Amino acid sequence: MQARILLADDDAHIREVVSVLLTSEGYDVQTAADGNEALQLFKNVQTNACYDEAHNQPYAFFDLIILDVLMPGLSGLEVCKYIREQSNTPVLFLTARSQDADKVRGFTVGGDDYLPKPFSAVEMLARVKALLRRYHRYGGSPIQENRTKLMVGDITIDVSGRRIFGPAGAIALTDFEFSVLLLLAQNKDKIFSAREIYEAVWNEPFLEQSANNVMVHIRNLRRKLGDNPQNPRYIRTVWGRGYTIG
Numbered sequence: 001m002q003a004r005i006l007l008a009d010d011d012a013h014i015r016e017v018v019s020v021l022l023t024s025e026g027y028d029v030q031t032a033a034d035g036n037e038a039l040q041l042f043k044n045v046q047t048n049a050c051y052d053e054a055h056n057q058p059y060a061f062f063d064l065i066i067l068d069v070l071m072p073g074l075s076g077l078e079v080c081k082y083i084r085e086q087s088n089t090p091v092l093f094l095t096a097r098s099q100d101a102d103k104v105r106g107f108t109v110g111g112d113d114y115l116p117k118p119f120s121a122v123e124m125l126a127r128v129k130a131l132l133r134r135y136h137r138y139g140g141s142p143i144q145e146n147r148t149k150l151m152v153g154d155i156t157i158d159v160s161g162r163r164i165f166g167p168a169g170a171i172a173l174t175d176f177e178f179s180v181l182l183l184l185a186q187n188k189d190k191i192f193s194a195r196e197i198y199e200a201v202w203n204e205p206f207l208e209q210s211a212n213n214v215m216v217h218i219r220n221l222r223r224k225l226g227d228n229p230q231n232p233r234y235i236r237t238v239w240g241r242g243y244t245i246g
Helices: 012-024 034-045 076-088 102-108 121-138 142-148 173-185 194-201 210-225
Strands: 006-007 028-032 050-051 057-059 064-068 091-095 113-116 150-153 154-159 163-166 170-173 235-238 242-245
Touching: 006 012, 006 034, 006 194, 012 028, 012 121, 034 064, 034 076, 057 076, 064 076, 064 121, 076 102, 102 113, 102 163, 102 173, 102 194, 113 121, 150 173, 154 173, 173 194, 173 210, 173 242, 194 210, 194 242, 210 235
Parallel strands: 006 028, 006 064, 064 091, 091 113
Antiparallel strands: 050 057, 150 154, 154 163, 163 170, 235 242
16 A cells, blocks of 8 residues: 655755655655644545554554754644654654754654754665654554653653643643653663753753753652652662663
8 A cells, every 4th residue: 555644844945855756656645834724734645544443543644754843833842742742653753953852852742753954865865764664563552652651660651641640540740740750761871961951841941940840850850759769769860971771
């Protein structure tokens, strides 16, 4: 079956070049000039989605979605966040920026891969084929499957429901607390600096006082999780570098 791809970028030249490239490889490509148009196309095909009995869930018409991060109206990050609530269709981000914080932000909202501009045709096709192969083989990437339910020790994170549960039951977290915990849990053993956490979760430029904001949320998370800062089971501080889980 011909793979169907949604491509959204506000640069008409990039849309044309990538569309021709993918079409020449046999893919069916639909394009959108901004985030609002991309989301509308996604919603339209969702109404005609089929049901995947093997994975007990509906799946979208599109096999892959390619989103420019910075677009008029809704950004690619906002579009991806909505899509991830509805579907496990893989998302590839295109961006002119390649900073680690931008990559972390993209992965946090549910992106699967990240391709900085300018990119070569060979690299684009390699990323597309890898995502499609993984999606068709597993019905979604391993990262996506793990997003549904994550375990950190005896803590269970319900990603789609944005809830967590400990041995004694549900644990109430604020939205920012949950996002910080999810960022660390989805990247076990990776050390995040306060700057990386702040820019990924708060989606704002890091200022001098931002480090205190992150520190307060980490402290509150530890308290609610029953974690001892002197001998943590969950969130560890790596002095001079940041925070990690694992």
